Amino acid sequence: MSHELSAIFMSSIQGKKIVLGVCGSIAAYKSAFLLRELQRKGAEVRVVMTPSAANFVAPLTFSSLSHNQVYIDMFPDRGHAASVGTWHIDLGLWADAMLIAPITASTIAKITYGIADNFLTSIVLALRAPLIIAPAMDADMYIHPATSSNISKLKERGIAVVKPEEGDLASGLSGVGRLAEAENIVSKVERFLENHGHDLVGKKILVTAGPTQEPVDAVRYISNRSSGKMGFAVAAAAANRGADVKLVTGQVSLETPRNVTREDVSTADEMLDAVSRHIGWCDALVMTAAVADYKVLNPPDRKIKKSEFGGNIAKIDLVETTDILQSISSKKGNRVFVGFALETDDVLENAAKKLKSKSLDMIAANNPQEAGAGFGVDTNKVTLLKADGSTEEMPVLPKYDVAMRILDEVKTLLKGGNT
Template identity: 40%
Template sequence: MAEIVLGVSGGIASYKAAELLRLFTESGHSVRVVPTVSSLHFVGAATWEALSGKPVQTGVFEHVDEVAHVRIGQHADLVLVAPATANILAKAAHGLADDLLTNTLLTAHCPVVFAPAMHTEMWNHPATQANVALLRERGVVVLEPAVGRLTGVDTGKGRLPAPAEIYAAALQVLEGRPQDLTGLHVVVSAGGTREYLDPVRFLGNRSSGRQGYALAEAAVARGARVTVVAANVALPDPAGAEIVRVVSTEDLREQMHLAAADADAVVMAAAPADFRPAEFVEAKIKKTADGVAPDIHLVENPDILLELVGARTSKRPVIVGFAAETGDARASVIEHARAKLARKGCDLLVVNDVSAGKVFGQDESEAVILGADQTVEEISYGPKIRLAHAIWDAVVQRLD
């Protein structure tokens, strides 16, 4: 059981912190809620006391004998501030301590996570961006806000990520993962592309995007700035990652090249369609009276992984490919994968044996990580988040 401090600052998203508190307490953790005075305009102290079973205070002159402004931070295993306003980010970046929460942030020796929520203009302001950069340089995890409906009629980047996704990110940080991706930009592709035949039908594949999203979640926990290029993924967005949505292989190709331009590592976990219809039919293709199916001519899609390898002019980014393979009469899964690694020229190739429907759409997986330097690492069957961290471990070795 961990000792968790849940800081709540004064934004309209404060009410969502109650769901976060429930997730932590129901999983057995002890949570002390430390709100700011302004946050109590949105959710009162009685709510936090009832849900946490612990007293709530905002100032340093309440219960002075307990020296709470020092003790709370000293005894915490994790400090999570959600929502984190522009104001609390500025105070934390510059070491201001004018209430119990900011004093707790200064005395904490444990990992600290901020889940920002504010209007888009506030998030994009140079002052906020500078404060976020400064916090990240110090090893603090600052999640990227989600894109969506804000207060009033406004929509944009600045929405608090879903509580369940903040919870998942916080648990990864709580596990004590190294902050070895701090200051780095990593790009992950996820899901499966769709190549439309007509307005209704498409060619696609079974990739759910779970492994790509696990990679994003793991990278956020290790301090990275994460861009996910998501092809038709129907999963909750991983907290702290920027999501770029695409449909077709050509869409994926364009966005991957854009995102990879300043990336330190690129992981092609998506499953792009190898072929697309030569022509898109504007109206739905109808059945014919004679029962003869139409001939559909396919053309080959560009090889995005090969292009990304060819586009780099230095050792960065480190590039990781994925191979969903089945053995056949010509070669085994690993033999096919070694040939693919040599052909693509990437630094690492994650090999999944997908015989009999394994891996796709599942929460667990097994894989072999092949290195261009002849390294081989077998990852036994288990949660995809474990495989994700193994991949980042291999990436970090090559970044060094």
């Protein structure tokens, strides 16, 4: 088999149905090359353009190359409408993946907020398959806080973003914003489809996330800095890979990932109750929640007066909370249990102890004091320690990528006879 042929047969794009979205950017002409490359790798491609995009490249280019109608108008003239109908839904269901390249700042903002005011943005809402976006824009538009915060939100939802490159821009300026090279975009699509090969279909995964809040009285509580982002990334990634996912979360301000069943809790006791109720259902448990080790003894259901705390050194009695993993250990059986160890000292030693004492199959150790790791940030730096004694130190990665790696291991552990 020639090198070229083997590349075609190896590609995860082979035989896939891909919707290629094109937005109103000077880079829109590059989509024609992308379309050819996707076809060369064996994909069936349908093209959707925003009305703005049609100012940059003639739709005829894409209809000729894709041998198909190009979808642009949500409401074409009446004579034409019958042939379009609810294609925005149908294409969303038809696709194995959607790639929007280039995507503009405007369309990024629209899909962040679920605005469906043209054919392309409507498909995004109806889409059941993974979405990959490749932004292209002026450097100032790209680094604008609105754009970067929108891109972060989309990443949290599990949307893959192909970072634009640095170089000369159409504006005559230079900076980050040039559409990534076609081969980088296509290889991202390839990798994304490999990971989203629905390899966890039929698996039931229970994920815990976020902090717990332990009431001091009716208005105060003790908590921690967990943002819930790691657990939400695990839930989003597992759902994207076809698993049935239940997410038990402490109080966080994050959107529920698509196709994930969410249960909100507040205290460690409530988290224990929820995990105990769902443990019998799952094949694998991934515990990313930062559960309080102590709770306040008998918090009153009224506000404690400042004077009642007893002088300038206030005392609150704390009692240990029930250890969730220990209390469900009898239910482990063949289930895969993955924990997280957040440590600032002797990180790996402490994580190894926790792995053993809690009979986990794997633990992800991280130190919130390391750059790019821990609470609140979109990245994490994790070392995986497995029960067989092997370890894997990962670089700083987006939390979604860390989640994907953890799920690769969960998949292997499940195959290894754990269920």
